[in-house]
């Protein structure tokens with residue numbers, strides 16, 4: 001069992017956060033969840049469900065811990081509280097910029113700041129297109145300081161048949177970056193014969 005911090009921000013793609021949280025909870029991992037105000041609103045808009053209803057669903061798991069984004073007294077605000085990894089999914093360019101600038105004025109950014117200072121895994125599922133030079137520089141900077149920059153770019157080599165297939169594959173890759181491999185994960189093992197050429 002791992003202790004994973006999931007941060008949700010107001011970038012598009014909250015279905016990825018929903019799917020990742022459910023998979024972590026279903027597999028017995030402890031999830032600490034913190035969402036920005038825009039993260040909550042975009043999630044409700046994209047999933048066409050109220051945010052409170054989603055929280056109630058997550059809260060039915062004993063291994064789910066919810067934190068308010070303005071609670072700097074929360075456990076995950078301190079480096080002395082151990083955690084295995086953090087993922088911000090999806091990560092807005094605004095939050096990316098704050099973390100890159102060392103601005104820790106809400107719990108989500110503070111928790112990410114802690115991961116960097118403690119040299120613990122931090123995965124940023126950055127979502128924007130096209131990317132400005134500022135976005136790219138922020139990503140390069142955080143990559144240099146140890147963060148994994150992981151835009152949710154779909155793969156096609158697994159021959160997805162649906163959007164659900166793409167979501168599942170993307171989330172599997174993200175969980176793997178957090179050090180979690182599920183039995184259902186399919187990995188590329190190469191083409192061993194020439195019939196595909």
Ligand SMILES: Cc1cc2nc3c(=O)[nH]c(=O)nc-3n(C[C@H](O)[C@H](O)[C@H](O)COP(=O)(O)O)c2cc1C
Pocket residue numbers: 008009010011012036037038039042045091092093094095096127128
């Ligand atoms: C429907 C919707 C989709 C958005 N998608 C993105 C996005 O993909 N990437 C991004 O950087 N910002 C996106 N934004 C803008 C962010 O929500 C906005 O910059 C916000 O201030 C980010 O704050 P946060 O990082 O605290 O959540 C979107 C906003 C809305 C309403």
